[in-house]
Amino acid sequence: MKKQDKFPCLERETTLGDKVVSYIIRKSRKAKNVRIVVREGTGLEVVIPETYPVNNIxxxxxxxxxxxxNKLKQMEENAALTKTVQDEALTVIRYLGKEYPIVLILDNSLPIRVELSEDKALLTLPRNEEDVIRRVIDAWYRWAAKSFLSERTNFWAQKMGVSYQTIYIRNQKTRWGSCSIKNNLSFNMRIIMAPLEVVDYIIIHELAHLKEMNHSKRFWRVVEEFCPDYKKCLAWLKKFGPGLTL
Structure with a gap:
């Protein structure tokens, strides 16, 4: 039977500068030297060999x-920045250019769901936890993107007289859409946050590649035929695209 490397953790406090700092002492049979680490969630930890005198710490x-x-300050700043970004992402759902403030309905007897009303997004959840909210919102965006983009792409494909194979929904960092040589289309799920005319432009852009697999003048003439204001859409994406984040 393998011998377990497990000792009770000791909790201590010390004063560094003008601040009282809590820390945890962990004894380890595997440790050969003392290690001081700062971890998110647990803070300051001191890992020591089994026989190291605790009084020396x-x-x-x-x-x-x-x-x-310095490490503790950096950890606090990172935590504050992360929380700010998370809080902003968890306060509204953006759909087709409109913001829907999130209203939580906490009820474990109801199914988990997201429902958009005229002026708000209703999130039904069993409990109010950030990781749960984030997973539900992410899943909703994927579902909404697949549903809306499939329908809208079919609409524009018929108008443009082209056909495609399969639509893939992804969460890409640098691309809004792409068209493969096998006539498969990929769309970034975050584009459904943009106004409808911008979403239409991205769809038309990719469908135009089924006629011209390049960015030649002929390609842009196809785009302009079905999206006369495509330059305004490009300008919108350049200005506001980086803000379409989850």
């Missing part, structure tokens, strides 16, 4: 005080 922390303070 305080002096070691004061010796490394500047490094520890």
């Amino acid at each position: 305080e002096a070691l922390l004061h010796k490394k005080a500047k490094w520890i303070q």
Whole structure:
């Protein structure tokens, strides 16, 4: 039977500069030297060999005080920035150029769902937890993108007299859409946050590649035929596209 490397964690406090800092001491049979680490979620940890004197740790922390303070400050700043971005992403659902403020309905007897009304997004959830909310919103965007873009692409394909094979919905960082040599179309699910005319432009752009697999003058004439204001849509994407984030 394998011997377990498990000891009770010791919780301590020390003063570094003008701040009281809590830390955890972990003993490890595998550790050969003392390690000081700062982790998100647990904060300052000191990992020591099994026989290392606990009373020596305080002096070691004061010796490394500047490094520890910098790491803790960096961790706090990163946590604050992450929370700000998350909070903004979790307050509204953006769909076809309109923002729907999120209203939570906490009820574990009802199915999880997202429902858009005229002026708000109703999220029915069993509990109010950021990771749960984020997963539900992400799943909704994927579903909404697949549903709307499939229908809208069929509409424009018929008007343009072209046919395609399959539509793929992705969460790409640098592309809004693409068309393969096998006539498969890929769309970034985040484009459904944009106004309808911009979504239409992206669809028309990719369908135009079924006629001209390039960006020649003939290609842009096809785009312009079905989207006369395509240059305005390009300008919108350049200005506001980076803000279409999840």
